Amino acid sequence: MIKYLLPLLALHLGFQSIVLADALPDTDNGLIISNVWVREAPPGAAMLAAYLTIENQSDKGRELEFVVSKYFSHVMMHKSEVIDGVAKMLHQDKLSIPAHGKLELKPGGFHLMMPAPEKALEAGDTVYFRLYFANGESLPVKAIVKRAGIP
Amino acid sequence: MNNSNHSIAREAIWIIPGILIAAIIWLVFFRPTPVIPPELTQATLLPEGRAIQPFQLSTGSGEAFTLENLKGHWSFLFFGYTHCPDICPTTLQDLAASIKIMASTPSSTMIPQVVFISVDPERDNGQQLSDYVQYFNNDFIGVTGSENELLALSRQLGIIYARVEEKSSEDYLVDHSAALLLFDPEGHFRAVFGAPHKADNIAHDLPLIQAWYGLVND
Numbered sequence: 001m002i003k004y005l006l007p008l009l010a011l012h013l014g015f016q017s018i019v020l021a022d023a024l025p026d027t028d029n030g031l032i033i034s035n036v037w038v039r040e041a042p043p044g045a046a047m048l049a050a051y052l053t054i055e056n057q058s059d060k061g062r063e064l065e066f067v068v069s070k071y072f073s074h075v076m077m078h079k080s081e082v083i084d085g086v087a088k089m090l091h092q093d094k095l096s097i098p099a100h101g102k103l104e105l106k107p108g109g110f111h112l113m114m115p116a117p118e119k120a121l122e123a124g125d126t127v128y129f130r131l132y133f134a135n136g137e138s139l140p141v142k143a144i145v146k147r148a149g150i151p
Numbered sequence: 152m153n154n155s156n157h158s159i160a161r162e163a164i165w166i167i168p169g170i171l172i173a174a175i176i177w178l179v180f181f182r183p184t185p186v187i188p189p190e191l192t193q194a195t196l197l198p199e200g201r202a203i204q205p206f207q208l209s210t211g212s213g214e215a216f217t218l219e220n221l222k223g224h225w226s227f228l229f230f231g232y233t234h235c236p237d238i239c240p241t242t243l244q245d246l247a248a249s250i251k252i253m254a255s256t257p258s259s260t261m262i263p264q265v266v267f268i269s270v271d272p273e274r275d276n277g278q279q280l281s282d283y284v285q286y287f288n289n290d291f292i293g294v295t296g297s298e299n300e301l302l303a304l305s306r307q308l309g310i311i312y313a314r315v316e317e318k319s320s321e322d323y324l325v326d327h328s329a330a331l332l333l334f335d336p337e338g339h340f341r342a343v344f345g346a347p348h349k350a351d352n353i354a355h356d357l358p359l360i361q362a363w364y365g366l367v368n369d
Binding site for chain 1: 231233234235236237238240241244247248274278279280282283284286287311315322324326327328329330345346347
């Protein structure tokens, strides 16, 4: 009997740990990160942009202080803004995500800017970032490289 | 005498109805309809158009690009730089998407030439500039020129740009006008599309402007 039960138990535990691992980042701190993508760069483009959405379901506001990635020499937080008809990129020291609020990084607004790596990234590639918050939390995120305009 | 007077009077009877009929025919068929500028979603029309002074730039593949290259077709001009990771690719993407929409809509829309003018000649030139724009659409043209050559064109169009120094000098940013400028086939500055751009708006406004232009220049 035990012979049959053990594999089942192992299977059960295995599934449980997978479920937990998936659920942890969301339930633990109340942050849900979605729609993470890097815009595939045209050939010869030296700079890349990445976008993501952070939803804060918790009762405490967060501040995104900086982002790092081993795929890029550095990651900057920017905001594109058109002021009196002139497009500017403004450095952001931190990005706020209010309690029960949402921060969207999307084309034409907030975005991450990174120097393009030597080996060009292509649509379908995957890269990782780690987001660091002012309260000491940090979260890994996976980003897919996508060609903009193609859903 | 009496007879001929009578016949003149009889013919005169037809003068007034004749004029009326002619007037009606003219009103219905020949009256030039007053050309009202179209209602546009995004663009601002320059009803008079604006002739511009000659300029001299060059394409990524090294050919001259001058005022003559704006003649004979509609053109969109957009000033930017390839180190711009967000606004510039988004705008070129929107233009490419608008062209797809216009090309797939059965209409007489004339597909415009798209010219990306780099205001960062220090970092953008040659094949790199061509490759960059052709990523969005094979027909897009990338051009640039020396500081003075660029100013000769941008100044007369009200385009401004300025280099913004970063901590490391390689990383400088360039603030630049975000508008799309539309030129008619005479090479006259005809409309401005202010940011933010949307493919649908461009595909909506351009055919209206072209139709209006056709009527005005008939």
